[in-house]
Amino acid sequence: MNARADIRTGRSTDDARPSSDYAALRRDPEYAELNNALLDLVPVGSAPTVLDLGCGDGAVSERLLARDAAMSLVGVDPDPALLGAARARLGGRARFAEGDASSVSRLFPPDVFDVVVLANCVHLVPDLAEALGAIGQVLTAGGRLVFNSAFYSGAESPADLPLYAELVGAARSTARGRGLPLTRSGAGRPSGLRRTAGDYRAALAEAGFTGVVTTEREFTFGPRFLTALCSTPMFAAAALPGVDRHTAAELLTETMQELHERAPFTITRRCVYFSATQA
DSSP states (O other), X not given: OOOOBOTXXXXXXXXXXXXOSSHHHHHOHHHHHHHHHHHTTSOOSSOOEEEEETOTTSHHHHHHHHHOTTOEEEEEESOHXXXXXXXXXXXXXXXXXXXXXXXXXXXXXXXXXXXXXXXXXXXXXXXXXXXXXHHHHHEEEEEEEEEEESOSXXXXXXXXXXXXXXXXXXXXXXXXXXXXXXXXXXXXXXXXXXXXXXHHHHHHHHTXXXXXXXXXXXXXXXXHHHHHHXXXXXXXXXHSTTSOHHHHHHHHHHHHHHHHHHSOOOEEEEEEEEEXXXX
């Protein structure tokens, strides 16, 4: 790989290896704007007990506590390393447990949380019905579930689809040229990315949630966001199946930088937000 200025940091790509996980995406300031509208859906006051489900490294947990220091917050994530980062970030201001959305009813007693938040991660939930059932068990009657996603069917701007195709196609061509073990993917588009806003509404209704409010907002992102997106396992594995995801992330980032140097660009994505009440 040739050294060149990294559009995220201004450093050489030799010194700025992508993290190949979701941390880079969560740290992206443009992507963080997606959370503002979500946080506005979280009730404040009356010292609520809040579950930050899919808390990652605790970035959203920290913002929740900044908005309402009186809340009691618990973070849950399946990644022990990210939980370690969350504990280091927040210390004794929150409690953390290892698990996923479908396991919360086994981790906690029923009717214990006033609010459950899934920030930018519901598309990673493989069995939505099972997860909503488990979440419903740990929410108090009248408790609030809020979540969002910028990765669902309809999120991409049709005008940007050729850019995504060019990025992936060029990266695959380079991978083949370097003899990397690129294989055919039998899995296709991950199930969470195939869901529509209507699928989420239907699943909430089926799980017994009421008062469902849905909003969609459009955001414009620069190449820094796309660089962070390239570093995620979700994107890297789907774009370059068979290639080690760290290598795939580096190759996608390199390719994206070359495209940007040739013709600077931005992309547009929609984000869907949901608020629902446990009956």
